[in-house]
Amino acid sequence: MTRRLLLSYLTLAALVLVCLEIPLGYVYSRAERDRATNAAHQEAEAVADFAALSLAYGRPGELISQVAACATRIGGQILVVDDKGSLLVASHRLTTEDRTGLGARPEIADALRGGDGADVRTSSVGGVQWLSVAVPVKHDGGLRGAVRLSIPTDAIASDVHRVWLGLGLGGLGVLVAAATMAMALTRWIGSPILELERAAHTLASGSLVTPASVTTGPPEVRSLAATFNRTAALLEQLLASQSAFAGEASHQLKTPLAALRLRLDNLEIDVPPHLRGNLHAAMTETERLARMVEGLLALARMEETALTxxxxxxxxxxxxxxxxxxxxxxxxxxxxxxxxxxxxxxxxxxxxxxxxxxxxxxxxxxxxxxxxxxxxxxxxxxxxxxxxxxxxxxxxxxxxxxxxxxxxxxxxxxxxxxxxxxxxxxxxxxxxxxxxxxxxxxxxxxxxxxxxxxxxxxxxxxxxxxxxxxxxxxxxxx
The missing domain is CATH 3.30.565.10 (Histidine kinase-like ATPase, C-terminal domain)
Incomplete structure (x- = not known):
């Protein structure tokens, strides 16, 4: 019973933790992704504003320095293209294949149309996931180009994993605490019940029962123990009465029957021949009554105690x-x-x-x-x-x-x-x-x-x- 109670408490605690921690983990993961996306948008817009001024005033050198510094600070990659989709500035080395078709990429094409886009895709290099954000470069109401900012999602994933690990460790700690409390509670509930079980086995074996404790456990268990003690005492009294009856009946019934049989035997020589049939019938009935008494006493002795x-x-x-x-x-x-x-x-x-x-x-x-x-x-x-x-x-x-x-x-x-x-x-x-x-x-x-x-x-x-x-x-x- 203790194991079943403990398992029930732990199952309930685990179910509550799962219902709370899994939604919490998913909410945090989504919030972390949104936070990273918003931060990337802000960085991309800052670079786009700087690029608009640099292109308007013909200072491409400052744009190159700014792009390189920003890429180093965020640990990502930045591309700046003109309004035709041609590469102007890149924070990292690009192959000839990478340089061509930049304007056709979904997020850059969306930015060149005056909108902004965000896309999560898997890079072919090392299987690293990147979060890419593109924003348009505008100056005096005209479109000058677009900025694409890409940051690796490893940091986001690492933060999410740490949160999941923290939630798991916290849940494990809660389970350990719940197990400790459940163990104490099950012992408090189960100990008097186990004592009642031992007392019931002792009573079933026919031995005298030591009263079960009525001072520990929940009120219902204490009431059950008190009722059991009263029942055991009553049974003990009934068994003692039946045992005393069997012993007294064995003496009180067998002795008169033996005396009656002896008297009938002694009467045989004094009874006329025509009445001896009745005498023999009386002696037969006396013997039958003696056998019946022996059988009843044998059944009473069997019922008064549980034999092993x-x-x-x-x-x-x-x-x-x-x-x-x-x-x-x-x-x-x-x-x-x-x-x-x-x-x-x-x-x-x-x-x-x-x-x-x-x-x-x-x-x-x-x-x-x-x-x-x-x-x-x-x-x-x-x-x-x-x-x-x-x-x-x-x-x-x-x-x-x-x-x-x-x-x-x-x-x-x-x-x-x-x-x-x-x-x-x-x-x-x-x-x-x-x-x-x-x-x-x-x-x-x-x-x-x-x-x-x-x-x-x-x-x-x-x-x-x-x-x-x-x-x-x-x-x-x-």
């Missing part, structure tokens, strides 16, 4: 969870396979991969019929690391897959005992890890839960006891 993804060994964690679930799958008569080559390290919030796999494997087991297969696939996928959990259950319709990540939503034909929080927790954990969670149709007709996580540096897994790790892993399962 960390590198994790995806191969080791996948093998651990598959190995841990194999025994339960075997009890229900469902085969569990892990396929795919090692994928290395991925980024995930601490504990996310384990919770994601536990929820997906739990859902897959709940929907998989006896004798079916659940396959866990790991593979790299277009810049991500992909985990897939595919079952052979009834699957979901596109509308059901769209709503499956909503909290407490359950499919109409879902088995009893679910809470509707497992997939919501999976999505939240995946998004917090910088990945994405998808539900698609499995090739076998069931559901395919796809989890994509950002990779770190690929490396080979160390393996897990009980799951061999060949170079090309075959299907491993129960």
């Amino acid at each position: 993804p960390e590198p994790c060994d995806l191969d080791r964690l996948t093998e651990e969870r598959v190995f841990a679930w194999m025994g339960l799958y075997e009890q229900y008569g469902v085969r569990l396979f892990l396929v795919g080559d090692p994928v290395g390290t991925a980024l995930a919030v601490p504990g996310a991969v384990e919770q994601i796999l536990d929820n997906l494997l739990s859902n897959a087991l709940r929907y998989s019929p006896m004798g079916s297969t659940v396959t866990v696939v790991r593979r790299p996928h277009t810049g991500t690391v992909e985990l897939q959990v595919m079952d052979e259950g009834p699957g979901m319709t596109p509308e059901q897959r769209r709503r499956a990540f909503d909290r407490f939503w359950r499919a109409p034909d879902a088995p009893k005992g679910g809470t509707g929080l497992g997939l919501a927790l999976v999505q939240r954990l995946t998004l917090a890890s910088g990945g994405e969670a998808l539900l698609t149709d499995a090739p076998s007709g069931g559901l395919n839960a796809v989890i994509r996580l950002p990779p770190v540096a690929p490396r080979r897994s160390s393996g897990f006891p009980g799951l061999p790790h060949p170079r090309r892993r075959p299907a491993v399962g129960v």
Whole structure:
């Protein structure tokens, strides 16, 4: 922001200078040319008056001396011709070619007609530009000839260049001064904004925020800093309240549920056989309520702070969870396979991969019929690391897959005992890890839960006891 403000100020200053200095330079150049032209006219008229007297009284020697002195003084050239255009006096040596046709030159011809002329032309000698002025020589109302005075424009150009250089240096000085003032101004404006940005990043990371300064910068920035500090304090208070609620709820809810389950277990021996079905239903609902409380507390813990993804060994964690679930799958008569080559390290919030796999494997087991297969696939996928959990259950319709990540939503034909929080927790954990969670149709007709996580540096897994790790892993399962 500081660079953009500084660039804006300098651009504005440069635009103002250009709009002022370029017209000023052109005006000065035109005025300098007009001044030189007027001075040349005056000198030419003075020589013409002297020539008129010298020719009238027959003193050509004085005219020669005057022409030579004037040419030396102005650093130019002077020619005096008669009324026929023939050369009378010249301050410099002329070739025979130069002597002929003097009367036909535009400025001399104009002067011989009684007017005066000025012409700027480029000389063939050295490429020097000359300003030529011709005036008539008159005496007693009669035309006696003409005087042409030529001066080099180098001096004029040099003066103009000096003016342009002065304007350029002055403009550069103004730009330096404007840059110094703009730097001080941008720092005054930008420093509190940068401090606010750092505080906002700290707040976004979930850390406690040091209040931003409200004593520096423009009034609007100070007001913004004060508002930010109040917002940060309110958020800190809300997070602290939510954290306290999660801790208290974890204790206050889990303990009564555990006591209730224990009491129901103790009642089983005293309940008549025809009422034990209701007792078992109550115990099932108690277990479901306990799982729901655990899911809600897990979501609350995720929302109370911003977690930072960390590198994790995806191969080791996948093998651990598959190995841990194999025994339960075997009890229900469902085969569990892990396929795919090692994928290395991925980024995930601490504990996310384990919770994601536990929820997906739990859902897959709940929907998989006896004798079916659940396959866990790991593979790299277009810049991500992909985990897939595919079952052979009834699957979901596109509308059901769209709503499956909503909290407490359950499919109409879902088995009893679910809470509707497992997939919501999976999505939240995946998004917090910088990945994405998808539900698609499995090739076998069931559901395919796809989890994509950002990779770190690929490396080979160390393996897990009980799951061999060949170079090309075959299907491993129960």
